[in-house]
Amino acid sequence: MTASPLTFPQGFLAATTAAGIKPSGRTDLSSVVSDADCTWAYAGTRSSAAAACVTRGRELYAAGRPVRALVVNAGNANAATGPQGEADNAAMAAELAGHLGLEADAVLTASTGIIGHPLPMDRVREGLTRLPGALADEAGSFAAAIMTTDTRPKTAEARLSTGARIVGTAKGSGMIHPDMATMFAFAFTDARVDGEVLRSAFPAIVNRTFNAVTVDGDTSTNDMALVLANGRAGEVDPAEFLTALEGVMRDLARQIAADGEGATKLLTVRVSGARTEAEALAAARTCCVSPLLKSAVHGNDPNWGRVIMAVGRSGAAVDLPEMTVRVQGTPVFAGRPLAYDAAAVSTSMRAEEVVFEVGLGVGGASGEAWGCDLSAEYVSINAEYTT
Amino acid sequence: MTASPLTFPQGFLAATTAAGIKPSGRTDLSSVVSDADCTWAYAGTRSSAAAACVTRGRELYAAGRPVRALVVNAGNANAATGPQGEADNAAMAAELAGHLGLEADAVLTASTGIIGHPLPMDRVREGLTRLPGALADEAGSFAAAIMTTDTRPKTAEARLSTGARIVGTAKGSGMIHPDMATMFAFAFTDARVDGEVLRSAFPAIVNRTFNAVTVDGDTSTNDMALVLANGRAGEVDPAEFLTALEGVMRDLARQIAADGEGATKLLTVRVSGARTEAEALAAARTCCVSPLLKSAVHGNDPNWGRVIMAVGRSGAAVDLPEMTVRVQGTPVFAGRPLAYDAAAVSTSMRAEEVVFEVGLGVGGASGEAWGCDLSAEYVSINAEYTT
Numbered sequence: 001m002t003a004s005p006l007t008f009p010q011g012f013l014a015a016t017t018a019a020g021i022k023p024s025g026r027t028d029l030s031s032v033v034s035d036a037d038c039t040w041a042y043a044g045t046r047s048s049a050a051a052a053c054v055t056r057g058r059e060l061y062a063a064g065r066p067v068r069a070l071v072v073n074a075g076n077a078n079a080a081t082g083p084q085g086e087a088d089n090a091a092m093a094a095e096l097a098g099h100l101g102l103e104a105d106a107v108l109t110a111s112t113g114i115i116g117h118p119l120p121m122d123r124v125r126e127g128l129t130r131l132p133g134a135l136a137d138e139a140g141s142f143a144a145a146i147m148t149t150d151t152r153p154k155t156a157e158a159r160l161s162t163g164a165r166i167v168g169t170a171k172g173s174g175m176i177h178p179d180m181a182t183m184f185a186f187a188f189t190d191a192r193v194d195g196e197v198l199r200s201a202f203p204a205i206v207n208r209t210f211n212a213v214t215v216d217g218d219t220s221t222n223d224m225a226l227v228l229a230n231g232r233a234g235e236v237d238p239a240e241f242l243t244a245l246e247g248v249m250r251d252l253a254r255q256i257a258a259d260g261e262g263a264t265k266l267l268t269v270r271v272s273g274a275r276t277e278a279e280a281l282a283a284a285r286t287c288c289v290s291p292l293l294k295s296a297v298h299g300n301d302p303n304w305g306r307v308i309m310a311v312g313r314s315g316a317a318v319d320l321p322e323m324t325v326r327v328q329g330t331p332v333f334a335g336r337p338l339a340y341d342a343a344a345v346s347t348s349m350r351a352e353e354v355v356f357e358v359g360l361g362v363g364g365a366s367g368e369a370w371g372c373d374l375s376a377e378y379v380s381i382n383a384e385y386t387t
Numbered sequence: 388m389t390a391s392p393l394t395f396p397q398g399f400l401a402a403t404t405a406a407g408i409k410p411s412g413r414t415d416l417s418s419v420v421s422d423a424d425c426t427w428a429y430a431g432t433r434s435s436a437a438a439a440c441v442t443r444g445r446e447l448y449a450a451g452r453p454v455r456a457l458v459v460n461a462g463n464a465n466a467a468t469g470p471q472g473e474a475d476n477a478a479m480a481a482e483l484a485g486h487l488g489l490e491a492d493a494v495l496t497a498s499t500g501i502i503g504h505p506l507p508m509d510r511v512r513e514g515l516t517r518l519p520g521a522l523a524d525e526a527g528s529f530a531a532a533i534m535t536t537d538t539r540p541k542t543a544e545a546r547l548s549t550g551a552r553i554v555g556t557a558k559g560s561g562m563i564h565p566d567m568a569t570m571f572a573f574a575f576t577d578a579r580v581d582g583e584v585l586r587s588a589f590p591a592i593v594n595r596t597f598n599a600v601t602v603d604g605d606t607s608t609n610d611m612a613l614v615l616a617n618g619r620a621g622e623v624d625p626a627e628f629l630t631a632l633e634g635v636m637r638d639l640a641r642q643i644a645a646d647g648e649g650a651t652k653l654l655t656v657r658v659s660g661a662r663t664e665a666e667a668l669a670a671a672r673t674c675c676v677s678p679l680l681k682s683a684v685h686g687n688d689p690n691w692g693r694v695i696m697a698v699g700r701s702g703a704a705v706d707l708p709e710m711t712v713r714v715q716g717t718p719v720f721a722g723r724p725l726a727y728d729a730a731a732v733s734t735s736m737r738a739e740e741v742v743f744e745v746g747l748g749v750g751g752a753s754g755e756a757w758g759c760d761l762s763a764e765y766v767s768i769n770a771e772y773t774t
Contacts, residue, residue, distance in 0.1 A: 049699025049707060080695040082708065082723030115692025116724045174679065216678040218693075219700035291603040291678070292561065292769055299770025305502025306605075308467040312436025313606035320436060321469065336469030337503045376763030382679050383686025 006139040006155050009165040009190035010232035011035045015134035016145035019127025021113070021120060022075035029073050029127040030145035031096060032188060033135060037066035038228040039195035041202035042108075043210075045223035051079035052089035053109040054224055060105060064195070067228065068106040070186065071096045071131075072146050073124060074171070075113040079221040088119045095125060099132045110184055112171065112222050113148055139188075143169040146184055149381060151259055156251035158244035164191035164233035166244055170252040174216060174261040174382060185210055185225040185252055191241055192231035201242050202227070209249035212281055212369040213257050214289045216378070225249070257288075257370035258352075262378030266353040267297050269307075271316075272366040273324075273359040279316035280360070280367030286314035287356060288371030298373035300349040302342055304332045307356055322361025328354060393526040393542050396552040396577035397619035398422045402521035403532035406514025408500070408507060409462035414532035416460050416514040418483060419575060420522060424453035425615040426582035428589035429495075430597075432610035438466035439476035440496040441611055447492060451582070454615065455493040457573065458483045458518075459533050460511060461558070462500040466608040475506045482512060486519045497571055499558065499609050500535055530556040533571055536768060538646055543638035545631035551578035551620035553631055557639040561603060561648040561769060572597055572612040572639050574632060579618035584625050589614070592629065596636035599668055599756040600644050601676040603765070612636070644675075644757035645739075649765030653740040654684050656694075658703075659753040660711075660746040666703035667747070667754030673701035674743060675758030685760035687736040689729055691719045694743055709748025715741060 008014065012034050019029040042061040044054035060067070071092055078085045089111070094104040111119070143153035146169065154170040168187040206225050227245060258266040269287040274280035287293055290310040296303040304325045311318055325333040328348040332340050354373075395401065399421050406416040429448040431441035447454070458479055465472045476498070481491040498506070530540035533556065541557040555574040593612050614632065645653040656674040661667035674680055677697040683690040691712045698705055712720040715735040719727050741760075 045699075047696070047699035048703070048705050049695045077692075080692060080707070080720065080724065084723065115695055116720065117692075118724070218677050218679045218696060221696050221699055290605050291765070292605045295766050295769030298766060301770060305464075305467055305504075308436045308502055309434070309605060309608050312432075312434035312608055316435070318435050320467070333467065333503065336471065337467065337505070374766055374769075376766050378678070379682050379685060379761055379763050379766070382682030383688060 006157065006167060007137045008139050008167055009188055011190055011230045012188045013135040013137055014139065014142035015131040015136065016141050017127045017130045017134060020123040021073055027141070027145035028075045029124065030142050031069055031071045031131045032142060032186070033069040033100060034228060034230040036230045036232060037068060038230045039193055039198055040067055040229065041198040041227050043202060043206045043225045045220060047219050047221050049080060049221050051077055051111060051222045052086045053078065053111045054222060056089055057108055057224060060108065065105060067108055068102050069096065069100060070108045070110065070226065070228070072110040073119070074146050074148055076111060076117055076119050077113045077115045077222050078111040078119045079115045081116065081118050084118055088121050091121065092124060092128070096128050096131065099128060108226065110224055112146065112184060115221060139167050139169060146171045149173040149261055154252055154255040154259065156248045158248050160191060160236050160240055160244055162234060162236050164189060164236050166191070166248050168248040168252050170256055172256045173259055185249060187227040187245060187248055189227065189229045190231070190233035191229055191236040192234055193229040193236065193238065193241055197238050198227065198229065205242065205246045205249060207281065209246060209253045212285060212367070213253045214285055214369065214371045254370050257372050260372035261381045262375040263372030264375060265297065265351065265373050267294065267371040267373060268353055268355045268368065269358065270355065270366070270368045271358045271360060273361050273363060274365040274367065275317045275363040277365045277367050280365050281369060283311045283314040283316035283358065283360065284367050284369035286310045288369045291374055294371065294374035297349065297354050298375050300346045302327045302332065302345040302349065307358060308333070311358060316360060317362045319361040324359035326357040393544065393554060394524045395526050395554055396575055398577055398617045399575045400522040400524055401526065401529035402518040402523065403528050404514045404517045404521060407510040408460055414528070415462045416511065417529050417532035418456055418458045418518045419529060419573065420456040420487060421615060421617040423617045423619060424455060425617045426580055426585055427454055427616065428585040428614045430589060430593045430612045432607060434606050434608050436467060436608050438464055438498060438609045439473045440465065440498045441609060443476055444495055444611060447495065452492060454495055455489050456483065456487060457495045457497065457613065459497040459571070461533050461535055463498060463504055463506050464500045464502045464609050465498040465506045466502045468503065468505050471505055475508050478508065479511060479515070482515050483518065486515060495613065497611055499533065499571060502608060526554050526556060533558045536560040536648055541639055541642040541646065543635045545635050547578060547623050547627055547631055549620060549623050551576060551623050553578070553635050555635040555639050557643055559643045560646055572636060574614040574635055576614065576616045577618070577620035578616055578623040578628055579621050580616040580623065580625065580628055585614065585616060588629050592633045592636060594668065596633060596640045599672060599754070600640045601672055601756065601758045641757050644759050647759035648768045649762040650759030651762060652684065652738065652760050654681065654758040654760060655740055655742045655755065656745065657742065657753070657755045658745045658747060660748050660750060661752040661754065662704045662750040664752045664754050667752050668756060670698045670701040670703035670745065670747065671754050671756035673697045675756045678761055681758065681761035684736065684741050685762050687733045689714045689719065689732040689736065694745060695720070698745060703747060704749045706748040711746035713744040
């Protein structure tokens, strides 16, 4: 949703190549490299079947040393590939590090695509040799090279008062129900940010942004969110930075929801009056993942009973007599069904974004989540993915 | 799956009528009446937006007195209808009790259909007057009268060594992801069963049967499972009875999954090697609810990576190097991807039932869950339900 070409913050460059991992021949191997050490924050999927790239990223994050580069392949998740998959993932980092004159542990890895197939390492190795010579200051190509079933690249940016910038990129369209971080979200900044500030603030930001997105309730084995800060633009106010970072990640999260597999519109659910933020987010997210509510949104059907159902199963505390529901601004429930013009509300749902506002009536916490409608297209995309 | 006409166990009769609650004019109001007091067991939805019928049923169950009859309406869930809904629900029981010469608290209620619309009480009252004169020994008509989007009535029966019988009926096709009990499952028996035996065994049986079914992950506001035992056929061995009851409920659970909205086949997931039965059931059920796995099953795509993904997000403990997956009997994963004939496995998936067997490699517990494939038909059924 930013004008192209989008440049990177100072000191970051990216390279992409078509290594032949995707059958389509599109770009599928890419890297972002910083010319200075980066502080970073990282969140990987909570899946117990996490892929090799997530396992390795988590270990490097625990070690806490600065990093310099990220290498990403699309078209193959290198997940459920056993010991060979771990070796291939480590080799991908080590070989690029060799070409760049870096230590292997300064290079993070990310893989996305089909689960359970070995990486075609001959092609990956050959592609990696081409990356160092292709580095350029263009973020859009990188955002395109990390896509799988996405229909468009996802980027967002913010500029701080000091002139420092944050550029974010993301991918993800199906298997989207992040549990710690969404498919891929990579943010790069030339602001100087203390590593501990970044690490401590990141989980809450991820919870309010990527963990509030859902396309189908299916949590990927490879989800990760990452921010790299190389300090080239100097010191910034930490609070200003974190607010800007959350804005970038929220923008990307909404782009992922709007580009959900088969989606024709964005579904936004705002919950207030919750006991805790966690319960507000749970209620909002359960609405966004409900196939029944998603189908109703697809058909412009103001079937608010499905909101009641979804909130009811979300685990959030609710006081039914005090509960309220609005559809596109129209009150439809307030402890009991309200009279409203169903045809007019249905017409108002023929929009790029459909918003439900739900009051739980038990407290003062709020939260927001994003999803998309469920269309027949989702089924056809996913009935024929491998064969 | 039983030959019709199916008679009730001794002492039970049912009546049905078309009260005009369903716009289609099909039968929509029905009752089962026992000529003797029944011990009973009950499970209602855990939804915090539970309907008036569930709230009332739970209170009566806590009070623990015997019951004599059940009255059911289809086409309107009487959920999220506020204080008026509670009064209407109580009136439905009280008026039928009056016609039958029973106390109101001896009559259980159940409503299913659209959420958030007041019950048309004039029509309900008139319909109730017709039920006592229409009582007959035929379970199939009752099973048909409780349907909404179901395409066929669901019944099952078992005969004990003493001659006592259990007859079960169920309904449910969408909004199926029971959390305590499925949409409706009613079992009737003339066996004499101690009330406490029934009450204490029922939750575990529900967990292994109705709570192991999912169509779309959406938990209804009105789910309930109920068994009524009137003792007319005398004493039975409790262990034999409970095994037979679980068989009847399992049969009904599978029928619900196979008749899921838009379903073309039954999806069965058997998990072994789990740390606990609860984790085995969670892993199996997460596979059955995954839109990605359901879409793959629809397209006969042996995309077992989606099983790994679903188990990974289920919360069940798993040892990836020891994990195994079979599709229709063919091993496809054993700590690493196995070579197999994808075309042959795809052909084997063109069946009424597709079975995945998953070994978690961490313990000795097992569990099984049932779902269905996801088709474009599910979306069209649910995009146009109310408007």
